[in-house]
Amino acid sequence: MVVPxxxxxxxxxxxxVYAADGTRLATYSWGDLDAPVVVIVHxxxxxxxxxxxxxxxxxxxxxxxxxxxxxxxxxxGNSDKPHEPAAYAVRTLVSDVETVMDTYLVExxxxxxxxxxxxxxxxxxxxxxxxxxxxxxxxxxxxxxxERLQLDEVRAYISDGTPVTDRATQNYIALTERVPGNDLRxxxxxxxxxxxxxxxxxxxxxxxxxxILFATGEQDAIxxxxxxxxxxxxxxxxxxxPGRHHFNAPGSRAFKDAALExxxxxA
Numbered sequence: 001m002v003v004p005x006x007x008x009x010x011x012x013x014x015x016x017v018y019a020a021d022g023t024r025l026a027t028y029s030w031g032d033l034d035a036p037v038v039v040i041v042h043x044x045x046x047x048x049x050x051x052x053x054x055x056x057x058x059x060x061x062x063x064x065x066x067x068x069x070x071x072x073x074x075x076x077g078n079s080d081k082p083h084e085p086a087a088y089a090v091r092t093l094v095s096d097v098e099t100v101m102d103t104y105l106v107e108x109x110x111x112x113x114x115x116x117x118x119x120x121x122x123x124x125x126x127x128x129x130x131x132x133x134x135x136x137x138x139x140x141x142x143x144x145x146x147e148r149l150q151l152d153e154v155r156a157y158i159s160d161g162t163p164v165t166d167r168a169t170q171n172y173i174a175l176t177e178r179v180p181g182n183d184l185r186x187x188x189x190x191x192x193x194x195x196x197x198x199x200x201x202x203x204x205x206x207x208x209x210x211x212i213l214f215a216t217g218e219q220d221a222i223x224x225x226x227x228x229x230x231x232x233x234x235x236x237x238x239x240x241x242p243g244r245h246h247f248n249a250p251g252s253r254a255f256k257d258a259a260l261e262x263x264x265x266x267a
Contacts, residue, residue, distance in 0.1 A: 011049050014078045017071070017103045019096050023087065026078035027100055030058050031067035037106050038066045038263070041097060043115025043139070043250075044146060045176040045187055047077030051114055055251040061112075064260050069109070071100050073117070081186035088193025094123045101131065110263050111135040114250055119145050122229070125208035134211040134266055136259045139246050142202055142225030146172070146191040154188050175247070204232035211235040213262040215255055217244035237262070 014026035028048055038061050042051035048070035052058050061068050072079040074087065074096060082088070097120065101109060111132050113121035118140035125135045148168040156162035157173065164170050176182045207229070214230035216223045218240050230238035241255045249255060 011053060014072070017100050019074070019092075019099050021087065021092070023074050023082060023096075024080045025074060025096055025100060026072040027104070028070045029068065029104070031062040032065075033067060035065055035067040037109040038068050039097065039101065039106070039109045039111050040068060040070045041111070041113040041117030041120055042070075042073065042076065043113075043117050044190070045076070045172070045179060045182055046115075047072050047179060047181075049077065050179055051117070051250055057112070057250070057256060060256045060260065064264070066110075066263070069100065069104060069106065071096065073120075075183070075186040075190045077181065081183045083185050083189050085189045085192035085196060088190040089196075090120065090123060090194060093120045094127060097124050098128065098131075107131060108133055110266075112138075112259060113140075114138040115140070115246065116145055119202070122202050122208060125210050125212060126206065129208065129210050132210055134213075134263065135208070136213045136215060136262060137229075138215045138241075138255065138259075139217065139220060139222065139249055140202075140214060140226050140229060141222050142229050145194045147195070148172075149191050151188065151192060154184070154191075158184055158188065202229055204229065207233040207236070209234050211237070211262075211266075213237050213239060213259060215239040215241055215249075215258060217241045217246055217249040217252075219243070219245040220249065222246065 017025045017027050040052050058068050075081050111121050118137035121137050125132045149172050150166045150169045153164045153169050157164050212233050216226040230236040239258045241249045241252050244252050
């Protein structure tokens with residue numbers, strides 16, 4: 001089936017999937033239903049549209065013969081946006097991916113995640129090796145996700161508009177406000193929830209065993225941490241995305257090409 005190029009740059013209507021706790025997750029699908037599936041999971045303060053459609057990933061993957069299955073992670077896009085930190089445990093984010101695969105009757109898939117989506121992917125690939133054949137983890141942090149975010153400054157900013165002085169926190173807020181529909185309260189709850197869960201740090205001693213391509217921008221501050229995770233993974237490969245930092249790496253043609261080559265190696 002030939003899909004018009006214009007359709008691959010548009011968002012289909014979201015199909016809602018209900019997580020175990022009742023949270024509604026917006027999901028999207030492109031491509032031939034009989035094609036190999038790639039599950040794609042976006043980063044913090046982004047969405048399936050922002051991370052994968054606008055940057056050409058959906059077009060590249062479907063053109064290469066894959067069916068693409070995406071979700072807006074809870075707190076993002078068209079999914080529900082709880083304000084309770086307890087709703088954002090790492091294990092819950094992993095379970096959301098599994099629930100989406102189950103709902104779409106996808107038994108096996110490839111996984112592509114970026115930033116927070118890559119951090120979630122580390123857990124998905126480790127916990128579901130029988131269902132994830134190989135994965136691409138872009139810009140994956142090796143510590144606590146969003147650990148540089150100053151929570152007290154965000155709370156004050158939300159409460160009464162107190163100016164934020166911490167530069168990293170300013171950048172996170174700007175990133176949040178850049179995407180229409182983002183809810184700063186829910187993304188604050190996400191940052192709090194990730195810090196209070198049991199598995200906040202990737203455990204290099206318990207790395208996923210499936211083949212993984214780790215890809216991080218040449219100018220990304222987390223590059224050495226990402227490289228450390230790649231070295232810890234028994235079947236990890238590391239790719240430096242040339243000339244890119246954390247926030248513009250998803251749009252890199254070199255990143256897409258490396259990912260497609262890695263996925264094709266399983267054919």
